[in-house]
Amino acid sequence: MNDIKISVLGSEGVGKSALIVRFLTRRFIGEYASSSECIYRKRVSVEGRQVNLELHDPCSQPCEGQSTLNDQILWADGFIVVYDISDYASFITAKAVVHLIREIHLGAAKRDGDSLVFLVGNKQDLCHMREVRREEAQRLAAESRCHFYELSAAEQHQEVVLIFSKMVQNASLGGKAKERRRRPSGSKSVVKLINNVFGKRRKSV
Numbered sequence: 030m031n032d033i034k035i036s037v038l039g040s041e042g043v044g045k046s047a048l049i050v051r052f053l054t055r056r057f058i059g060e061y062a063s064s065s066e067c068i069y070r071k072r073v074s075v076e077g078r079q080v081n082l083e084l085h086d087p088c089s090q091p092c093e094g095q096s097t098l099n100d101q102i103l104w105a106d107g108f109i110v111v112y113d114i115s116d117y118a119s120f121i122t123a124k125a126v127v128h129l130i131r132e133i134h135l136g137a138a139k140r141d142g143d144s145l146v147f148l149v150g151n152k153q154d155l156c157h158m159r160e161v162r163r164e165e166a167q168r169l170a171a172e173s174r175c176h177f178y179e180l181s182a183a184e185q186h187q188e189v190v191l192i193f194s195k196m197v198q199n200a201s202l203g204g205k206a207k208e209r210r211r212r213p214s215g216s217k218s219v220v221k222l223i224n225n226v227f228g229k230r231r232k233s234v
């Protein structure tokens with residue numbers, strides 16, 4: 030059995046936790062913790078093979094033992110880089126993250142195929158407030174050799190599952206585990222995740 034490590038990156042409030050929670054629990058809860066960084070573990074089957082999936086959800090606010098973006102990039106086998114289609118600044122951040130992933134992986138002499146990157150425009154249900162044109166994001170994805178998706182964690186369960194499943198499959202086929210430099214701190218089970226989503230900092234969209 031091998032391990033697959035996926036980091037979900039992007040600026041504050043773009044819906045990273047919402048996407049992970051959707052994938053793990055099928056639910057959209059609306060409010061999510063931002064004060065701690067964590068890794069969620071799940072055993073998944075890829076083409077009949079059991080795989081240990083680790084999903085890293087970073088925290089946007091300063092927290093104890095926080096890993097750096099560089100640590101997170103070196104740790105992961107694959108990346109889901111999220112922006113909010115109604116927030117152009119979040120797209121600029123996503124662009125910088127995608128470039129950094131490419132730079133670090135090339136700098137560390139990783140095989141290019143090892144760095145699987147999906148660029149995801151979330152909150153498609155807010156298209157009446159759209160600030161990021163689909164074509165611009167598609168262009169970035171093509172230039173950076175990323176897969177590109179637009180969706181809504183709030184409204185689309187199947188699409189979210191599809192993206193994570195595809196990433197798991199690609200990372201699994203991409204193969205060899207990387208040497209881990211530093212593992213981001215914290216670990217939660219899905220049960221703890223559900224228990225923890227209540228009573229969190231409220232954010233509005």
Ligand SMILES: Nc1nc2c(ncn2[C@@H]2O[C@H](COP(=O)(O)OP(=O)(O)OP(=O)(O)O)[C@@H](O)[C@H]2O)c(=O)[nH]1
Nearest residue numbers: 041042043044045046047059063089152181182183
């Ligand atoms: N309308 C809409 N709101 C969403 C969607 N996904 C997430 N949100 C909302 O956006 C806010 C931020 O979502 P989070 O999942 O906490 O975002 P995050 O990227 O994990 O935020 P940080 O942990 O602060 O980095 C919450 O109020 C969510 O309910 C979506 O698809 N559509």
